Amino acid sequence: MPKVIKNVGCPYCGACCDDVEVTVSDDGKRVLEVKNVCAIGTQIFMHGGDHDGRIKLPRMRQPDGTMKDVSFKEAIDFTAKTLLKAKKPLMYGFGSTNCEGHAAAARVMERAGGCLDNCASICHGSSFLAIFDNGYPSCTLGEVKNRADVIVYWGSNPAHAHPRHMSRYAIFPRGFFTGKGHKSRTVIVIDPRFTDTGRVADYYLQVRQGHDYELFDAFRMVCHGHADDIPDVVANIPKETILEVAEVMKNARFCNFFYGMGLCHSDGRNHNIDIAISLTRDLNEFTKCTIMAMRGHYNITGPGAVWSWQFGFPYCLDLTKKTMVHMNPGETSSVDLAMRDEIDAFINIGTDAGAHFPIPAVQHLKKHPFITIDPSRNMASEISDLHVPVKICGVDDGGIVYRMDNVPIQYRKVVDAPAGVPSDEEFLDAVYERMVELEGEGFI
Numbered sequence: 284m285p286k287v288i289k290n291v292g293c294p295y296c297g298a299c300c301d302d303v304e305v306t307v308s309d310d311g312k313r314v315l316e317v318k319n320v321c322a323i324g325t326q327i328f329m330h331g332g333d334h335d336g337r338i339k340l341p342r343m344r345q346p347d348g349t350m351k352d353v354s355f356k357e358a359i360d361f362t363a364k365t366l367l368k369a370k371k372p373l374m375y376g377f378g379s380t381n382c383e384g385h386a387a388a389a390r391v392m393e394r395a396g397g398c399l400d401n402c403a404s405i406c407h408g409s410s411f412l413a414i415f416d417n418g419y420p421s422c423t424l425g426e427v428k429n430r431a432d433v434i435v436y437w438g439s440n441p442a443h444a445h446p447r448h449m450s451r452y453a454i455f456p457r458g459f460f461t462g463k464g465h466k467s468r469t470v471i472v473i474d475p476r477f478t479d480t481g482r483v484a485d486y487y488l489q490v491r492q493g494h495d496y497e498l499f500d501a502f503r504m505v506c507h508g509h510a511d512d513i514p515d516v517v518a519n520i521p522k523e524t525i526l527e528v529a530e531v532m533k534n535a536r537f538c539n540f541f542y543g544m545g546l547c548h549s550d551g552r553n554h555n556i557d558i559a560i561s562l563t564r565d566l567n568e569f570t571k572c573t574i575m576a577m578r579g580h581y582n583i584t585g586p587g588a589v590w591s592w593q594f595g596f597p598y599c600l601d602l603t604k605k606t607m608v609h610m611n612p613g614e615t616s617s618v619d620l621a622m623r624d625e626i627d628a629f630i631n632i633g634t635d636a637g638a639h640f641p642i643p644a645v646q647h648l649k650k651h652p653f654i655t656i657d658p659s660r661n662m663a664s665e666i667s668d669l670h671v672p673v674k675i676c677g678v679d680d681g682g683i684v685y686r687m688d689n690v691p692i693q694y695r696k697v698v699d700a701p702a703g704v705p706s707d708e709e710f711l712d713a714v715y716e717r718m719v720e721l722e723g724e725g726f727i
């Protein structure tokens with residue numbers, strides 16, 4: 284009999300929907316059907332939960348350029364030796380890895396004396412910089428659902444990037460103090476592009492590309508009683524609209540800003556987030572107001588939480604001076620390290636640096652050993668010297684993940700993994716053990 288498993292967490296985007304229903308075959312090896320999940324999440328379960336389509340053995344590049352299946356023991360040995368031989372190895376990724384994997388990776392890179400970084404380095408890292416400077420007056424998605432009556436999406440498009448965000452947390456659900464759902468909320472979308480999220484907005488403000496900071500400044504001027512001094516048009520938005528929207532925010536019972544990469548990666552970067560936080564603080568003179576980053580992958584919040592606890596820093600960790608960990612984005616961030624050709628061994632884990640890094644950075648990394656740890660083929664795996672397949676958290680592996688609002692959620696496996704395929708944590712722990720063995724044998 285097929286078995287229905289309820290309250291499963293979806294391992295795709297930072298919304299971390301944990302109400303998914305998965306029907307699995309009676310042998311526990313195949314996902315047959317999923318409910319309460321968007322089109323993107325469906326693909327994760329249907330492809331991940333199908334053993335026929337999975338890679339089951341590591342693939343090592345041969346002298347003639349082809350890839351050949353090797354055992355996990357050989358893959359562990361190759362990875363351990365690569366890390367021990369390197370002067371400055373880098374392990375990067377972790378958006379699609381559970382927190383147990385993050386901790387195991389930290390143990391390995393601390394022993395290897397290398398650099399450790401996560402995808403925030405090329406996405407919400409600028410948010411971290413602003414948060415360090417200006418604080419983070421945030422809340423949980425549960426509070427948004429139950430209390431928020433004014434929702435602002437600024438530089439983010441959840442209709443495509445986090446498809447159930449609006450229906451599960453922000454706009455449509457009926458919460459404790461938002462019993463009429465969509466009818467009890469005012470939606471403001473601020474974006475240079477008119478997106479599908481813009482279609483549900485009560486106010487759509489087409490800010491001029493790269494001029495978000497000026498618009499924040501105008502809203503702050505209204506909050507500080509200087510509305511008369513605002514020019515007739517700011518960042519493409521007429522003064523009357525700015526005043527009207529500012530009144531909506533000030534008169535909210537609970538207002539929340541959700542912001543995305545459109546804000547933290549357009550002109551201004553961390554300064555945009557800095558002033559967004561300042562506006563949030565200003566609005567608390569009139570009402571309750573909070574702010575939240577729309578984190579992309581389902582557990583990209585996780586490495587920031589785990590490594591902050593272990594080392595005191597969320598990303599861009601330099602562990603080369605073993606007695607003193609430091610973080611300095613621009614110096615110790617992955618792309619900058621690669622562009623300066625400082626890295627002599629690279630491990631791409633739970634992400635696709637091949638697709639996301641600038642081509643010159645990838646070209647530098649490719650001069651040295653290049654390893655990918657990922658359940659699937661991607662651009663990085665196809666240029667790697669070694670590709671190690673692992674379990675998929677939330678499909679055939681459990682573990683802790685951190686939702687975009689920093690709430691930890693226990694994910695669980697719904698089907699058995701292909702025989703012999705380890706989790707990220709199991710593989711990295713085995714690499715660590717092998718490094719200890721090799722050091723004992725006098726390797727290097």
Ligand code: SF4
Pocket residue numbers: 293294295296297298299300319320321322323324445446447448
């Ligand atoms: S919104 Fe995100 S977490 Fe929710 S089902 Fe879709 S991909 Fe999964």
